[in-house]
Amino acid sequence: MRLYILGCFAATPRALNNPSSQILEIKNHIFLIDCGEGTQLQLRKNKIRFSRIQHIFISHLHGDHFFGLPGLISTFRLLGREKELHIYGPKGLKEAITLLLKLGDSWTNFPLIFHELSSKEQNVIFQDNTVSVKTIPLDHRVYTNGFLFSELPGERKLNTKAVAKYKIDKVYFNKIKKGEDVSLEAGQIISNDLLTMDPPKSKQYAYCSDTAFSPKIVPLLNKVDVLYHEATFLEEEAVLAQKTKHSTAKQAATIASKAKVGLLILGHFSTRYKTFQPFVKQASEIFESVVLAEDGLILDL
Amino acid sequence: MRLYILGCFAATPRALNNPSSQILEIKNHIFLIDCGEGTQLQLRKNKIRFSRIQHIFISHLHGDHFFGLPGLISTFRLLGREKELHIYGPKGLKEAITLLLKLGDSWTNFPLIFHELSSKEQNVIFQDNTVSVKTIPLDHRVYTNGFLFSELPGERKLNTKAVAKYKIDKVYFNKIKKGEDVSLEAGQIISNDLLTMDPPKSKQYAYCSDTAFSPKIVPLLNKVDVLYHEATFLEEEAVLAQKTKHSTAKQAATIASKAKVGLLILGHFSTRYKTFQPFVKQASEIFESVVLAEDGLILDL
Numbered sequence: 044m045r046l047y048i049l050g051c052f053a054a055t056p057r058a059l060n061n062p063s064s065q066i067l068e069i070k071n072h073i074f075l076i077d078c079g080e081g082t083q084l085q086l087r088k089n090k091i092r093f094s095r096i097q098h099i100f101i102s103h104l105h106g107d108h109f110f111g112l113p114g115l116i117s118t119f120r121l122l123g124r125e126k127e128l129h130i131y132g133p134k135g136l137k138e139a140i141t142l143l144l145k146l147g148d149s150w151t152n153f154p155l156i157f158h159e160l161s162s163k164e165q166n167v168i169f170q171d172n173t174v175s176v177k178t179i180p181l182d183h184r185v186y187t188n189g190f191l192f193s194e195l196p197g198e199r200k201l202n203t204k205a206v207a208k209y210k211i212d213k214v215y216f217n218k219i220k221k222g223e224d225v226s227l228e229a230g231q232i233i234s235n236d237l238l239t240m241d242p243p244k245s246k247q248y249a250y251c252s253d254t255a256f257s258p259k260i261v262p263l264l265n266k267v268d269v270l271y272h273e274a275t276f277l278e279e280e281a282v283l284a285q286k287t288k289h290s291t292a293k294q295a296a297t298i299a300s301k302a303k304v305g306l307l308i309l310g311h312f313s314t315r316y317k318t319f320q321p322f323v324k325q326a327s328e329i330f331e332s333v334v335l336a337e338d339g340l341i342l343d344l
Numbered sequence: 345m346r347l348y349i350l351g352c353f354a355a356t357p358r359a360l361n362n363p364s365s366q367i368l369e370i371k372n373h374i375f376l377i378d379c380g381e382g383t384q385l386q387l388r389k390n391k392i393r394f395s396r397i398q399h400i401f402i403s404h405l406h407g408d409h410f411f412g413l414p415g416l417i418s419t420f421r422l423l424g425r426e427k428e429l430h431i432y433g434p435k436g437l438k439e440a441i442t443l444l445l446k447l448g449d450s451w452t453n454f455p456l457i458f459h460e461l462s463s464k465e466q467n468v469i470f471q472d473n474t475v476s477v478k479t480i481p482l483d484h485r486v487y488t489n490g491f492l493f494s495e496l497p498g499e500r501k502l503n504t505k506a507v508a509k510y511k512i513d514k515v516y517f518n519k520i521k522k523g524e525d526v527s528l529e530a531g532q533i534i535s536n537d538l539l540t541m542d543p544p545k546s547k548q549y550a551y552c553s554d555t556a557f558s559p560k561i562v563p564l565l566n567k568v569d570v571l572y573h574e575a576t577f578l579e580e581e582a583v584l585a586q587k588t589k590h591s592t593a594k595q596a597a598t599i600a601s602k603a604k605v606g607l608l609i610l611g612h613f614s615t616r617y618k619t620f621q622p623f624v625k626q627a628s629e630i631f632e633s634v635v636l637a638e639d640g641l642i643l644d645l
Contacts, residue, residue, distance in 0.1 A: 054419075054422050055384065055415070055418065055419040055422055056382075056384060056385055056415065057385070057388060058385060058388065058389065080381060080382065080384075080412070080415040081357075081381065081382055081385070083356065083357060083381075084357055084358070084359060084382070087358060087359065088359065103448075104447040104448045105448045105450065106414060106415055106418040106444070106448055106450070107418075110411075110414050110415045110418075110444075111381070113407055113411050114356070114357065114381040114407055114411045117356065117407040117408075117411075118355075118356040121355050121356055133447075135443075135447045136447075138443065139440075139443055139444055139447055142436075142439065142440050142443060143407070143411075143440055146405040146434075146436045146437075146440055146486075147404075147405045147406045147407055147486060148485060148486045149406065149407070184449060185447075185448060185449045
């Protein structure tokens with residue numbers, strides 16, 4: 044699982060401060076999460092192949108999270124894309140994108156499939172054999188979801204010594220890896236747990252931006268390996284955070300601590316700040332494993 | 345009159361190829377012409393004060409000419425703008441921008457005034473005491489206008505020697521500069537042309553992007569000082585130019601030559617090209633005064 048931070052700043056793009064966007068590489072998927080203005084440039088800088096992006100998740104309809112989307116879709120078109128593109132985001136997104144493309148008389152030549160969200164409960168919005176994606180309902184000025192990306196348990200790992208001991212033919216290996224027992228010709232049944240070991244632990248990544256301090260999401264984040272949580276402000280601006288429905292670094296750390304996550308990534312910094320060590324300092328008082336997001340940062344998780 | 349080329353490439357933004365956008369500084373106005381994705385970054389790089397932009401002219405509704413507009417408007421809002429913003433562009437632009445802002449529940453706290461265009465004839469769309477702006481109807485795949493920016497003639501220049509000779513009191517100077525004759529106390533009338541000289545020649549700048557080769561615009565460009573004309577392709581791609589309703593460098597030069605303009609600026613290059621001297625070479629065969637646009641180029645005209 045690899046995470047590319049394409050942009051982690053609030054509000055307007057600046058030369059060194061890109062608005063929200065991330066790529067999550069997970070089990071052969073390339074998921075784009077949020078798409079502020081300039082995201083396509085950030086994708087190019089990070090050498091992400093555009094054609095590999097098939098699913099885009101938009102948290103909410105503030106410009107710094109989706110104004111890069113119309114341009115990216117147009118670029119897909121110009122690149123001759125034919126593959127489906129799935130877009131998950133708040134109700135209204137389809138109308139907006141459709142209108143923009145229609146005005147330019149430039150509808151896509153690939154299927155553009157919108158999955159509009161309006162539920163305030165957690166929902167599974169994507170699932171295949173390897174990964175599931177659920178919403179994390181957040182508390183912001185407009186309807187907003189975070190996203191929980193979960194690897195699904197892989198096949199069980201073959202215990203090669205045990206398999207050799209029972210002289211099991213390799214035609215059974217696939218079934219065994221799927222968890223089945225084996226009946227030997229002599230009639231003996233070998234239980235799967237003698238033949239296999241647990242698969243590698245499945246990982247989870249949670250993206251929570253933008254949101255006020257919202258303890259009710261804690262159960263949805265229970266023990267996730269990595270949590271990206273917005274920290275627009277330092278504690279000195281707690282009143283402003285509350286007013287604008289954003290979080291402070293300390294509040295993000297409180298959520299991380301209560302949910303017992305593995306690692307907390309702080310991001311969505313207000314551009315009023317020039318140095319970011321105070322974010323780590325304030326968060327560390329509550330929760331130990333903290334890293335700062337940074338445009339261009341790549342994390343192997 | 346000063347022109348900033350913020351972006352002069354067709355299609356999708358790349359690290360070194362910004363989509364269409366220009367700033368024209370003319371008689372104390374700062375006009376923004378087209379606004380592709382990333383324009384606000386280019387404005388910052390060129391140290392253009394955002395608050396000085398009061399009029400934005402959008403040629404047509406292809407993404408590379410206006411996908412930077414929603415973000416720029418949002419930035420104006422975040423910067424606490426109070427001054428009116430006037431936007432001139434094709435019908436449909438108001439609906440699109442309004443929808444995007446409404447989705448984000450982030451309407452502007454400054455007056456946002458749309459002047460929607462749909463006429464296929466030339467029209468005056470802006471005029472004050474110093475400058476007029478007229479449309480230049482172009483021939484593209486969607487409804488498109490170029491723009492003709494004209495300085496209006498200033499006051500006549502006082503002939504100080506003549507004024508001294510006739511012993512004219514300075515209380516009359518303002519009237520004289522406006523072109524009035526003067527009646528002396530003795531009853532004699534001194535004609536204005538004895539007292540003044542012509543004001544400095546007024547300049548004109550024409551922006552023509554995007555368009556197929558369109559000789560019918562020639563009379564509208566008659567003897568303008570500077571013409572920016574799109575040259576998406578070289579002559580080798582003349583068929584593609586015709587098909588996509590773009591121009592070649594040679595066609596742009598043909599328009600410049602027929603209209604007897606002072607200087608031709610070529611731009612809106614397809615990103616398929618890596619070197620641009622062939623554009624100058626092909627255009628120069630038809631018209632002598634040619635320069636290449638370049639992102640970041642500033643021209644004092």
